Amino acid sequence: MSFWHKVVVITWKDTLSEMRTREIVFSVLVFTLLVIVTFNFAFGASQEMMALVAPGILWVTFAFAGVLSLNRSFIMEKEEGCLEGLMVCPISREVIYVGKMLGSLLFMLIIEVIALPIFAFLFNLEVLSPQLVVITVLTTIGFVAVGTLFSALAVNTKAREMVLPILFLPIVVPLIICAVKASGLALSGESWGGLSSWLQIIGAFDAIFLVVSFFIFAFVIEE
Amino acid sequence: MKRKILLGVSALKMVASLYLVFLYVPTEEAMGIVQRIFYFHVPVAWVAFLAFFIVFLGSILYLWKKDSKWDVIASSSAEVGVVFATLLLITGSIWAKPIWGVWWTWEPRLTTALVLWLIYIAYLIVRSFATEESRGARFAAVVGIVGFIDVPIVALAITLWRTQHPGPVIFQGGLTPPMLLTLLICISAFTTLYLLLLMQRISMKNDEIEIRRLKELCR
């Protein structure tokens, strides 16, 4: 079996188990909705105010939802003993990393696809611009690249879920800053030119950390 | 013996720095005497980043060579580094208050310092949260490597953000020769101090390992 074939097997396994139980996607979606609605009430009703805070709210929501989904994906593995099972298979650790990462990426994208229109509806904002879509996809990739690495790490510690945010939110700060800024610009109709420097940083982050996490992952899950 | 010499040299450099900062260098016009904090604030920042760089190197070497002496170096540097990172935040804040009127502002340097501090904390916490020591060391090494690579990206992102919202600026104008001299001596003093503290921490950790080994033998 080739590398990508094995990766797809792992991603498909995660997707299948999620489709059967729908645990992650549902709980995260409800959480996302709750956060959006709560922030909506917290920030009052004026339209200008909304336009200002909307990108921040959006990305805080996605960040927390992302942490939740990353946590749950590895915890299930740990509890069912699947992680040991995976490691016994004759596959390289990198395959596990890419497989898990693509799985988490898929989940987050699905959540975002559902949350964004709801967001547009509640905040009255033009959300379906190609700019916003690209920003969201790129940022999510970076998020998941580092998140998979750290969530595998967190699952092997005493405090489990609680460790992940402390550990990895500071690391993704640049992603969130750039995403918020770029989203704000995109929502106010900025063209690609104005977004380019932000997208470059996000892209650089993605590239660098995909590579770094790919190589370091093995050290995290070794016994 | 070597350690005592280092301590002496360090103390000497510190005294020299104090003299330069308070008695030699002329007062800067724009900010008044508060500007003298700069001569200690910059070296503290330098050491905080230098220490993290050592954490980074130690972490890579530890994961690569699997020799625990690299982990001892990395973790010792992290412990010394976090002290300096905390001092960085404190002095930065104290300097900000009289100059900009607020204790905190989200300008690039301060915010990057905050993120650096958080990553240091993550590095130290991950050790205590691991189930065994060797795992803790490996996890910490991962945080050290990812964290170090991340910090420049953080600085870049925040700086870009700030150019869109220009905020408080550190200070205009270059450094006159006496200012430069003072700054360099202070940086040298703090670097020596860092090396001293690092070496002490490393011997302490090695001693703790030795004690554990001897205790085993005594059973």
Add this chain to the structure above:
Amino acid sequence: MENAGYLFAAFAIIWAVVFGYVLFVFNRQRKLRREIDSLKEALKGKEVEQ
């Protein structure tokens, strides 16, 4: 001499922390050394017995 208070506070904190840390580290080091020496003595005692 405005803001002299801030200048003083900053330097005082740096000095207190640095000085305190150096003292702490040198003291701990001495205690650890003493513990090592006493353990080595104990070990030597055991070997003599055997």
